[in-house]
Amino acid sequence: MKIKFNFMRTLVYVMLGILWMLISGSFSIGNFILGVFFAFLILYPFRDMFTFTDSFGHFVRQFPKKLWYIYILFREIVKANFFMAYKILQPKLDIRPGIIAYPFTTTKSISTTVLANTISLTPGTLIIDVHVKNPTLKGPGIYYVHSIYIDSPKDVRDTIRDDLEKPVLEAFE
Numbered sequence: 604m605k606i607k608f609n610f611m612r613t614l615v616y617v618m619l620g621i622l623w624m625l626i627s628g629s630f631s632i633g634n635f636i637l638g639v640f641f642a643f644l645i646l647y648p649f650r651d652m653f654t655f656t657d658s659f660g661h662f663v664r665q666f667p668k669k670l671w672y673i674y675i676l677f678r679e680i681v682k683a684n685f686f687m688a689y690k691i692l693q694p695k696l697d698i699r700p701g702i703i704a705y706p707f708t709t710t711k712s713i714s715t716t717v718l719a720n721t722i723s724l725t726p727g728t729l730i731i732d733v734h735v736k737n738p739t740l741k742g743p744g745i746y747y748v749h750s751i752y753i754d755s756p757k758d759v760r761d762t763i764r765d766d767l768e769k770p771v772l773e774a775f776e
Contacts, residue, residue: 611662612646612650614662615642615646616639616642616643616646617639619638619639619641619642619646620635620636620637620638620639620642621635621638622638623635623637623638623639623641623642624638665774665775668770668773668774669774669775671770671773671774672770672771672773672774672775675766675767675770676721676724676770679721679725679766679767680724680725680726683725683726683727683728684726686726686727686752687726687727687751690751690752698751698752699751699752699753699754700749700750700751700752700753701749701750701753701756702731702747702748702749702750703747703748703750703753703756703759703760704745704746704747704748705722705745705746705747705748705759705760705763705764706743706744706745707742707743707744707745707746707768708742708743708768708772709741709742709743709768709771709772709775709776710741710742710743710776711741711775711776712739712740712741713775714742714771714772714775714776715733715735715740715741715742715744716740717771717774717775718746718767718768718771719733719746721767721771722746722748722763722767725767727750727751727752728748728749728750728751729748729749730746730747730748730749731747731748731749732746732747733745733746733747734747748763
């Protein structure tokens with residue numbers, strides 16, 4: 604088994620080691636090494652899925668957009684939770700479930716995966732199927748999205764495109 608050095612992959616392991624220290628609350632070199640070990644142990648089997656071919660400069664330029672994506676993701680999750688709580692707490696359960704086909708335009712496997720997870724993490728929506736011609740999950744393709752409330756399929760598609768897909772494309776393409 605030959606392990607090839609990749610700067611971006613190593614940077615991800617180091618960042619996850621630091622995140623491990625922050626989450627655990629123990630700031631020691633041993634705890635950092637443990638975090639890097641766990642990051643390596645968990646991510647190594649998926650090394651072919653995330654190639655990390657971007658340069659360090661590209662990563663630095665994309666970092667603010669990734670932070671913006673995280674903000675958008677949390678904002679959408681909070682909004683959807685309040686919407687779902689409102690719908691559930693009404694005396695009459697007013698839902699209009701349905702399935703829509705959403706054509707996505709990602710060109711990288713990481714973008715396709717992040718967008719699918721973003722849609723599924725938003726309460727009230729779930730990706731039930733993905734169709735892409737490229738077996739490496741590179742788009743474009745079609746997601747089949749189940750939503751608990753579909754007033755207009757066009758509105759749901761527009762919301763996904765404007766509120767979720769656009770930040771993912773900016774951060775990961």
